[in-house]
Amino acid sequence: MNHTGIDKVTYGVADIEAGKKFWIDFGLTPLDNGSGHEAFAAQNGSVVELRPVDDPDLPSPVGEDVNATVREATFGVRSKEDVQALAANLSEDRDVREDADGSIHTVDPLGYGLSFRVTQTTRVKAPEQEVNVPGRATRVNKRADKYDHATPLEMSHIVYVTDDIEPHKEFYVDRLGFKLTDAYPGRGYFTRGAAAHHHHNLFLLNPGHGKRGFHHVAFEVGSIHELFGGGNNMTRQNWETMIGPGRHPISSCYFWYFKNPCGGAAEYDFDSDVVDDNWEAREWESTPENFAEWALAEGMASEMMFKGIQGSFRDKPAE
Numbered sequence: 632m633n634h635t636g637i638d639k640v641t642y643g644v645a646d647i648e649a650g651k652k653f654w655i656d657f658g659l660t661p662l663d664n665g666s667g668h669e670a671f672a673a674q675n676g677s678v679v680e681l682r683p684v685d686d687p688d689l690p691s692p693v694g695e696d697v698n699a700t701v702r703e704a705t706f707g708v709r710s711k712e713d714v715q716a717l718a719a720n721l722s723e724d725r726d727v728r729e730d731a732d733g734s735i736h737t738v739d740p741l742g743y744g745l746s747f748r749v750t751q752t753t754r755v756k757a758p759e760q761e762v763n764v765p766g767r768a769t770r771v772n773k774r775a776d777k778y779d780h781a782t783p784l785e786m787s788h789i790v791y792v793t794d795d796i797e798p799h800k801e802f803y804v805d806r807l808g809f810k811l812t813d814a815y816p817g818r819g820y821f822t823r824g825a826a827a828h829h830h831h832n833l834f835l836l837n838p839g840h841g842k843r844g845f846h847h848v849a850f851e852v853g854s855i856h857e858l859f860g861g862g863n864n865m866t867r868q869n870w871e872t873m874i875g876p877g878r879h880p881i882s883s884c885y886f887w888y889f890k891n892p893c894g895g896a897a898e899y900d901f902d903s904d905v906v907d908d909n910w911e912a913r914e915w916e917s918t919p920e921n922f923a924e925w926a927l928a929e930g931m932a933s934e935m936m937f938k939g940i941q942g943s944f945r946d947k948p949a950e
Contacts, residue, residue: 632808633713634824635750636832637786639678639705640848642893643689645698649892650681656868657850657889657897658781658861673850676752677786681893690736690744694792694844700894701845704743704789704833705734707750709826717747720806740802741793741843755784758853776854781861781899783850787829790846790895796820796837803833812906813881815917821881823906830882830904847873847888847896851903855885858901862887866931875899877926881915886923887930 644650651669655661659671659679669681682689682702689702708714711733718735721727728736734748761770793799800820803809809822812831818839821831836846852858862876865887873896875887884903888896904910915921 632716633709633826634747634807634809634832635707635709636752636824636827636829637677637704637789637848638707638748638750638752639680639746640701640786640789641680641682641689641703641705641744643684643686643692643698643700643702644681644893645684646892647681647683650699652868653870653892653897654679654681656780656865656870658783660782673783673785675755675785678751679786679848679893690738691742693742694842696844696894699892701789701848702744703736703746705746705748706824706832707752708747708824709750711749714747714749717807739799741791741795741799743791743845752785757784760854776856778854778857778860780864781852781857783852783861783899785851786848787851787900787903788831788834788849790834790836790848792842792844792846793835793837794841794843796835799835803835809833810908811912812910813912814914815921816914818917828905828907830884830906845895847891847898849886849898849900851900853901855901858885858887858899861899862889862930865889872927872930872932874923874926874928875930877923880921880924886926 647669654671659673662670662672662678664670671679684698692700692702694700714733714735718727721737725737734746736746739745763770803822804811808825810825811820812823813821819834819836822833823829824832852861871890873888873890876885878885882903884900886898886900888898891897
């Protein structure tokens with residue numbers, strides 16, 4: 632089955648106005664998708680949709696936060712035949728609903744809403760990487776770009792907390808055909824769609840506290856400068872950092888997570904590993920060092936920016 636990655640994530644949210652502000656500040660583009668619900672898109676057309684918590688078409692929430700959480704993840708596939716094959720597979724032991732647009736909807740073994748459709752995303756045109764390294768200059772007589780906000784290219788992955796991780800992993804990998812790319816054995820599994828090349832589209836994590844729930848969704852940006860520009864903008868807009876900036880050694884990417892009023896967190900990523908079937912999956916010990924090569928625990932709060940830099944107004948005593 633040819634899963635291509637994440638097409639859409641649908642939230643059930645009590646405070647939709649706060650959610651709208653968050654996603655606009657984050658850099659997604661408001662979208663009229665004809666649904667009557669608030670929606671926002673990354674550059675490749677992957678969509679975040681906000682619905683009221685009592686929307687009868689939403690699956691039940693998973694976890695403790697019933698007023699702000701992801702209620703469904705929609706994965707794209709290459710063809711109608713892929714959708715039909717998935718529908719036949721899933722219908723063997725669970726209810727599957729087909730919408731007029733051909734998408735199918737069900738829930739996974741832990742109750743997370745799960746949907747598949749022929750992908751509506753498009754390939755993005757990546758910005759040129761103009762980076763100067765001794766012996767290889769790609770930016771001559773030109774200043775580097777500076778970003779005052781981010782405009783994410785695509786939605787790359789979603790993370791669920793699970794308290795029944797082995798059957799959960801087997802459902803996606805052994806049954807639905809997702810590919811395992813790396814693992815914290817018994818604690819976390821990184822998986823990608825079979826036709827996708829992200830390091831992971833779905834990460835299942837068991838922190839060991841006997842709970843389940845949505846954790847975060849991630850978006851790729853075009854440069855390290857854009858990641859910092861986006862993070863600084865979110866900080867200026869008074870959104871709270873969950874963790875970051877930092878760098879993940881497992882998927883190689885730089886990151887910055889922000890707490891999201893729609894539930895969980897939203898993550899900026901840059902320079903994630905791109906993989907195919909020649910990738911060699913590895914088992915990792917679950918340690919802080921393997922989670923983050925380095926990271927700031929609480930971001931760069933606006934009152935700390937520029938502190939200590941010569942001439943900064945932030946260092947002047949209050950009058």
